[in-house]
Amino acid sequence: AQSVTQLDSQVPVFEEAPVELRCNYSSSVSVYLFWYVQYPNQGLQLLLKYLSGSTLVKGINGFEAEFNKSQTSFHLRKPSVHISDTAEYFCAVSDRGSQGNLIFGKGTKLSVKP
């Protein structure tokens, strides 16, 4: 069965520093990959997605992620974070043959300090 691992449960960084949130998935079958963000007391919002094509995907709010098939990874990056990026970030995967069911990682809490 498919599984998603987010290696860091919490990531504290200072404002304007770069950040990388790591995500690995288990299956080698073709997948769709997603990053969602959940701001405090809000629902999940789609940040970006990988479906096919270029392995570097750009999303909203200056975030980008790179799909690495050989390492089954989909790490999220931002070159310079803001206080407003403080939130919980979830990596998710959907098998291409599924009905769209998402398998989520446990989430990474990004805390941006001034």
Place this chain on the structure above:
Amino acid sequence: SAVISQKPSRDICQRGTSLTIQCQVDSQVTMMFWYRQQPGQSLTLIATANQGSEATYESGFVIDKFPISRPNLTFSTLTVSNMSPEDSSIYLCSVVHRDRFPYEQYFGPGTRLTVT
């Protein structure tokens, strides 16, 4: 995108009672899902809500405990039955638009349930 509302936004319930959560979308959608987010845990898919037929449940979830209805393309309910403290979680519905399957799921704000 889709605007999704959930009612109630939060509730505190007693052990042994049931709570019905509503999910309303502002446009017709292809698929609706229900997820559970337990404290400190990831989101887990409970079931796919099918219009006009029984929901499709994931392993570990059963209809007697989590009955689901979906009478039309914009509305669904999830009931948490005979609640215990282990049911304390955030319950989220999500939707996929008919022309964007299976690429983007939009999530509601969630219902925070505490069982005492």
